[in-house]
Amino acid sequence: MKFEKSFFKNLVIIAVPIILQNLMQSFINMLDTIMVGQLGATEIAAVGLGNQIFFILNMILFGISSGAAIFIAQYWGKKDIPAIRKFLGLALMLALGIAVLFTAAALIAPEQLIALYTNDPAVIKSGGEYLRTVAISYPVTAVSFVFAQAFRSTEHVKLPMTATIISFAVNGVLNYIFIFGAGPIPAMGVTGAALGTVFARLIEFVILVFTAYSRSYEAAGPLKELRAYSGYDIRRYIKIALPVVINETLWGTGVTMQNSIFAHAGTDAIAAFNITGTISQLTWVFFIGVGNAAAIIIGKKIGAGNADEAYEYANTFAVLMPLLAIPIGIWLLPLSKTLPVFFKVEPHIITQASIMLLLLMCTYPFKSFNMCMIVGICRSGGDTVFAAACDVLFMWIIALPAGAVAALVLHASPWIVYICILSEDLFKSVAGFIRLRSKKWLHNVTV
Numbered sequence: 001m002k003f004e005k006s007f008f009k010n011l012v013i014i015a016v017p018i019i020l021q022n023l024m025q026s027f028i029n030m031l032d033t034i035m036v037g038q039l040g041a042t043e044i045a046a047v048g049l050g051n052q053i054f055f056i057l058n059m060i061l062f063g064i065s066s067g068a069a070i071f072i073a074q075y076w077g078k079k080d081i082p083a084i085r086k087f088l089g090l091a092l093m094l095a096l097g098i099a100v101l102f103t104a105a106a107l108i109a110p111e112q113l114i115a116l117y118t119n120d121p122a123v124i125k126s127g128g129e130y131l132r133t134v135a136i137s138y139p140v141t142a143v144s145f146v147f148a149q150a151f152r153s154t155e156h157v158k159l160p161m162t163a164t165i166i167s168f169a170v171n172g173v174l175n176y177i178f179i180f181g182a183g184p185i186p187a188m189g190v191t192g193a194a195l196g197t198v199f200a201r202l203i204e205f206v207i208l209v210f211t212a213y214s215r216s217y218e219a220a221g222p223l224k225e226l227r228a229y230s231g232y233d234i235r236r237y238i239k240i241a242l243p244v245v246i247n248e249t250l251w252g253t254g255v256t257m258q259n260s261i262f263a264h265a266g267t268d269a270i271a272a273f274n275i276t277g278t279i280s281q282l283t284w285v286f287f288i289g290v291g292n293a294a295a296i297i298i299g300k301k302i303g304a305g306n307a308d309e310a311y312e313y314a315n316t317f318a319v320l321m322p323l324l325a326i327p328i329g330i331w332l333l334p335l336s337k338t339l340p341v342f343f344k345v346e347p348h349i350i351t352q353a354s355i356m357l358l359l360l361m362c363t364y365p366f367k368s369f370n371m372c373m374i375v376g377i378c379r380s381g382g383d384t385v386f387a388a389a390c391d392v393l394f395m396w397i398i399a400l401p402a403g404a405v406a407a408l409v410l411h412a413s414p415w416i417v418y419i420c421i422l423s424e425d426l427f428k429s430v431a432g433f434i435r436l437r438s439k440k441w442l443h444n445v446t447v
Contacts, residue, residue: 007316011293017157019289021148023282024164034278035179036193037343041271044345046126046190048274049117049263052256053131054138057102059252060245061142064095065149066295067241070379072153072219073296074446077303081218082228083446088150088219089226090237092143099142106135117256118263118270126190133194140205147208150219153296156212163207171200240382240445247388254395258403258421262414265407269414272352275343276418279335279353280360283328287368290321294376302381302444311439314377318436321372322365329364332357355415359422366425373432383441390431399424 036043068091075083106113111128118124148160177185178192188195212220229237263270294317301310336354343350370391378387402420406412435441 007313010297011290014152014155014157014296015289015293017161018152018292019286021157021161021164022285022288024161024168034342035175036190037275037345039179039189041267041345041349042120042122043126043190044271044274044343045118045120045123045263045267046114047130047193048270048277049114049123049259050127050130050134050190050194052117052259053102053106053113054134056249056252056256057099057138057142058145059248059255060098061095061145063245063248064091064098064241065146066248066375066379067091067237067244067384068146069149069153069295070240070244070299070382070384071237071445072150073299073380074303074444076154076218077300077305078446080446081221082225084150084154084219085221085225086227086229086233087237088146088221089223090229090234091146091150091241092226095142095146096139099138103135103138106131106138110135117260118267120263120267123263123267130190130194133191134197137198137201141201144201144205144208147212147219151208151212151217152292153299154218155296156217156219159208159211159217163204163211166207167200167204170203171196174199236445240384243384243388244379247384247391250388250392251395254392254400257400261400261403261407261417261421265411265414265417268346268349269352269407269417271345272349272356272414273418275339275345275349275353276356276360279339279357280332282335283331283364286328287321287325287371290317290324291371291376294372295380298377299380302442303446305444307442307444310381311442314381314436314442317372317376318369318433321368325364325368329361332361352414356418359415359418363422363425366429370425370428370432373436374428377436378441381441382443382445383435386435386441390428390435394424394427394431398427 036047068087071087072084075087110131111124113131114124114127118127144163148163151157151160174196175193176182178188178195179190180192181187209220259270259273262273294313298310298313298317301307301313336357339350339353340347343353374387374391378384378390399421402423403417406420407414407417
């Protein structure tokens, strides 16, 4: 393991801006939920389910950009800028095409999409209104997503953070104005929350792209170089990235299935589940940041030809993440006490959400190891097939069926259903530990 000063210095430089960026993104999502939460449980459920469509898109975008980031991080270790740009361009083309399809579907049939998760007419109506508006932002969000991942992989981590912070501030102000009304602007409820998000994401896009090109970032090449990929490059990308895209798509679909299970268990159950997810994001962003930093640091070492040092770094992250998960997870205890302040819902919904947060806290060491292993270690080494299998199989074979039986057959309490959903992380940890020790995850994709 590599517990040395230079390791921690490099980790802090890369991870902290990513953590702050993801924290701001979580606050943006949280703003919608908290402000809409002042309107009632139906509105919370509507926004939560409306965001499930974006969540699926987000997972696909993460898969596309993560696949490109494997190449970008390793080519960054070799300082091969033309190769970085062509894999960025390939990811941009794919991401934009997928985002346009999602936007079209959300504009044409928003209520039908919400009806996939719930049969509550009020939730379907409000969720459709939210989705129809927020979907306008999907294409610019896709471009921002891919560029941000490329900038992080080339160790330009401050710009994505800054763009997100400004976006957060804009979203907060506009959310308040559009949701509750101010001056000549009428109160628009859930539609106002969506409109605020649209403006915030557009501003984030402008800041991110304009600044990167004005400062001549390595990845920010001209269109000609972004389109310089060949058929051979596409085949290489597909071999590595397709399992990641499938992984993220199936995982994201699995998470939406979790929402569907809770939604069919009742509006109160899905409200408690959405509240739990909103609060947990405030702590989980730390592990997202460290996991992404691990991918950059390990990938750079592999690309530079330092396989032994990459393995030592992987072991370090695998030990460090669960250790840090204990004190960070404990923060969910005081956060659970703040729920009545932020969410104007019935006391029994608050009680269920509080219990879920305590259960989540107990699984944090396992969840953090899995995040590090799948996103940070396996993907940085090009081991995307195992990462996909580990991340998806236990969810679909064990957790989702158990949760569905508990909710829809046994009609168990929401917190019992949540235990079933969380069970996948125990199995993932065992499989991930065995893979880490085998070294079969370590591949140089640039040769």
